[in-house]
Amino acid sequence: MIPLPPLAPPGVLFDEANACDVACFPTPEQYLDLVGAFKEDGFELCVDVCGVDYLEFPDRALPEGVRPTRFEVVVNLLSLSKKQRVRVRVQAGTESPRVPSLFHLYPGAEAPERETFDMFGILFDGHPDLTRILMPEDWEGHPLRKDYGVGHIPIQFKEAPGPR
Amino acid sequence: MTDLTRTAERPERLTGETSEGAQELVARTETSNDQLGREVGAVLRLDGVTLDPREVDYERDDDETMIINMGPAHPSTHGVLRLMLELDGEFVLRTKVVIGYLHTGMEKTGETLSYVQGATNVTRMDYLSPVINELSYSLTVEKLLGVEIPARATWIRMLMSELNRVSSHLVWMATNGMDLGSTSMMIYGLRERELILAFFEKTAGLRLNLNYVRPGGVAADLPDGWEDDIEVICNTIEERSYEYDQLLTGQPIFRNRLIGVGAITAEEALALSLTGPLLRSTGVPWDLRRSMPYLAYDQVDFDVIVGTYGDNFDRYAIRLNEIRESIRIIRQCVQKMPSGDYRSQDPKVTPPPRARIGESMEALIHHFKLFTEGFHVPAGEVYSAVESPRGEIGCYMVSDGGPKPYRIHVRAPSFTNLQAMPLLMRGASVSDAITMISTVDPVLGEVDR
Numbered sequence: 001m002i003p004l005p006p007l008a009p010p011g012v013l014f015d016e017a018n019a020c021d022v023a024c025f026p027t028p029e030q031y032l033d034l035v036g037a038f039k040e041d042g043f044e045l046c047v048d049v050c051g052v053d054y055l056e057f058p059d060r061a062l063p064e065g066v067r068p069t070r071f072e073v074v075v076n077l078l079s080l081s082k083k084q085r086v087r088v089r090v091q092a093g094t095e096s097p098r099v100p101s102l103f104h105l106y107p108g109a110e111a112p113e114r115e116t117f118d119m120f121g122i123l124f125d126g127h128p129d130l131t132r133i134l135m136p137e138d139w140e141g142h143p144l145r146k147d148y149g150v151g152h153i154p155i156q157f158k159e160a161p162g163p164r
Numbered sequence: 165m166t167d168l169t170r171t172a173e174r175p176e177r178l179t180g181e182t183s184e185g186a187q188e189l190v191a192r193t194e195t196s197n198d199q200l201g202r203e204v205g206a207v208l209r210l211d212g213v214t215l216d217p218r219e220v221d222y223e224r225d226d227d228e229t230m231i232i233n234m235g236p237a238h239p240s241t242h243g244v245l246r247l248m249l250e251l252d253g254e255f256v257l258r259t260k261v262v263i264g265y266l267h268t269g270m271e272k273t274g275e276t277l278s279y280v281q282g283a284t285n286v287t288r289m290d291y292l293s294p295v296i297n298e299l300s301y302s303l304t305v306e307k308l309l310g311v312e313i314p315a316r317a318t319w320i321r322m323l324m325s326e327l328n329r330v331s332s333h334l335v336w337m338a339t340n341g342m343d344l345g346s347t348s349m350m351i352y353g354l355r356e357r358e359l360i361l362a363f364f365e366k367t368a369g370l371r372l373n374l375n376y377v378r379p380g381g382v383a384a385d386l387p388d389g390w391e392d393d394i395e396v397i398c399n400t401i402e403e404r405s406y407e408y409d410q411l412l413t414g415q416p417i418f419r420n421r422l423i424g425v426g427a428i429t430a431e432e433a434l435a436l437s438l439t440g441p442l443l444r445s446t447g448v449p450w451d452l453r454r455s456m457p458y459l460a461y462d463q464v465d466f467d468v469i470v471g472t473y474g475d476n477f478d479r480y481a482i483r484l485n486e487i488r489e490s491i492r493i494i495r496q497c498v499q500k501m502p503s504g505d506y507r508s509q510d511p512k513v514t515p516p517p518r519a520r521i522g523e524s525m526e527a528l529i530h531h532f533k534l535f536t537e538g539f540h541v542p543a544g545e546v547y548s549a550v551e552s553p554r555g556e557i558g559c560y561m562v563s564d565g566g567p568k569p570y571r572i573h574v575r576a577p578s579f580t581n582l583q584a585m586p587l588l589m590r591g592a593s594v595s596d597a598i599t600m601i602s603t604v605d606p607v608l609g610e611v612d613r
Contacts, residue, residue, distance in 0.1 A: 044434045048575040057564040080450055108437025111583050128198030134264040137187050
C-alpha cells in the first residue's frame, strides 16, 4: 500500500480493495491539498482527469465514510521516479457539481478538465478557459451524462416504411 | 467581454446549458491572464517564478498583429485540427488549438456496446495504431475479469503491437517528409507500411481497424508460414530504414529545418503531461514497455531511445530508431513464440469453436449468450495503460456488474500532447508551425474520439 504523502491533509479516506491501484477519496475541500501533496511527493505527471456520472449506479463500493454523490471526478497521477500510479476520486456533487481546478498544479490538466466539463458539466474553479472542447460551443446539454439520450437509427425491415 | 465570461464564475449561464463562451482565440485584452499564459506557452510555475504573460512580451499592439486560422481542412494538419495563430509578421505569438471536428461520441457509444463488441469501437479511435488501442481495452477488461491469458496470446499481442508501432511510425516518417517537402519519403513510408498491412490482412482479415486483440486473447492464430512473412518484413524495413538515413538524416535542408526548432525541456514536458516520443526527446527515459512492463516486455531485449535537446530533430531520430528497436522485438517474438492456445479457454469469455456448436448443447448456449448478452464483468473500476506510438494510451473503465461497461474513458495520448502546441509554436515561423504539428504526431480520430 502506498503511504499517504507527508503533506496530505488529515482524514483522507483510502481504499486498496480495487483491482489495480490504490484510490484515495478526498472531499472537495481536501482535494487540492491532497493532489498538491502527491505532487510534492514525486508524482510528476497528471496522466488523466475524467468524470463519471453515477446516476444509475449509486450503490457502488466505497470505503466507509465517503458520501456518494452523482458525479465523481477521477484523477490518475503517475510518479516516474517511483513507478507508481495513484488514483484520486473526488465526489463532486449531485445538483451542481464543482471542484477546484488542478491547472495551477499541473498545467497539463487543462484539456482533460475542459473535456470533463464539456461531457459532464462539472465546473472546475480556477480553470483558465472553461469552454466546450469537443462539442460545438452552442451545444446544449452534456452528452456523457446518463440522462442524456443516445441517438439511434431505427432498423429498417423489408416492408417497413422508410425513414422519410 | 471580461475575464469572467471565460471562467467558471458565471454559474447562472453555465447551468443554463447553453453557450458557455467562445472557443476561438480572441484579442489579448479579452483574455484572462492564465489563458494568455497558456496561449503564449508559459507553462512552468516553479517556486517564486510566476510568469505574468502581460509583462513578458508585448512589444506589439493588438492592431499590429494578425489572428489567422490554420485548418480544420489544412493539408498539413493531419486531419481536422484547427489552429488559431496570432502572428507578428511571420512569427507566431500565440496559439490556440481548436478541436472537436471529428468528435463522434465514441465513449458514449462504448457504454451501449457489450464487452465483446467494445473492441470494434476502440479500434477506430487511433486509426494508425488499432492493435494498441484494442490491447489497452482488452487488458483493462481482463484486469476487471481476472482471467489468465495463454502465453501464446501474450506473445502474439506483442508481435502485432510492435508491427503496428512500426507501421504507425512509418506513416509518421512519410507525412513528416511530406510536410517538409520530401515527397519521396511519403511514397517510401507508405510503401513499407503496405507490407505490414498486408500481413495484418492475412492474419486478421482486415488491414485497418482489426478487432484482432479481444478480451481473452486474440481473434485468430497466426497464419501458416507467418515466420517467413515476418522475416521478409523485418529484413526489408530494417534495410530501408538505413536508406531513410541517407535520404533524410544527413540532408542539410532537412537538418536545418528540424535542428533546434521547437525545443522543450523535461520540466515543461512533464508539466504538460506529455508522454511518448515528445517526453523521451527531452531526455526522460520513460517508456511504459520498460518502466512498467505489461505483456512480456520484461522478457525481451530492447533499448529505450531518448533525445537530448527536445527539438524536432530529436523527435524524428527517436521515431526512426524506435522502428529499429521494434524490429528487434519482433525478431525476439518470432524466436520465443510459444505454442499453445491463442485465446483463453474460459467458456464465459471465449466463444466455442465453430465445429462444437453443432454437437454440443452447452457450446451452443455459450455461443448464444456471448453474442447476444455478452459476459458479465465484476463491478469495480480500473485503469490500465500501455505505450502507444504516441505515448501512454490508457483506459479507465467502471463496471456495474453488467454485460456493458458503465463508463469507458480513453486517455488518448494525442489529446494530451496537443497541449504542447502553444509552447512549441512560440516564436517560430509559420513554416515551422507545420513541422511542429507533424512532430507532435496527433491522430485526430483519437483526439476527438
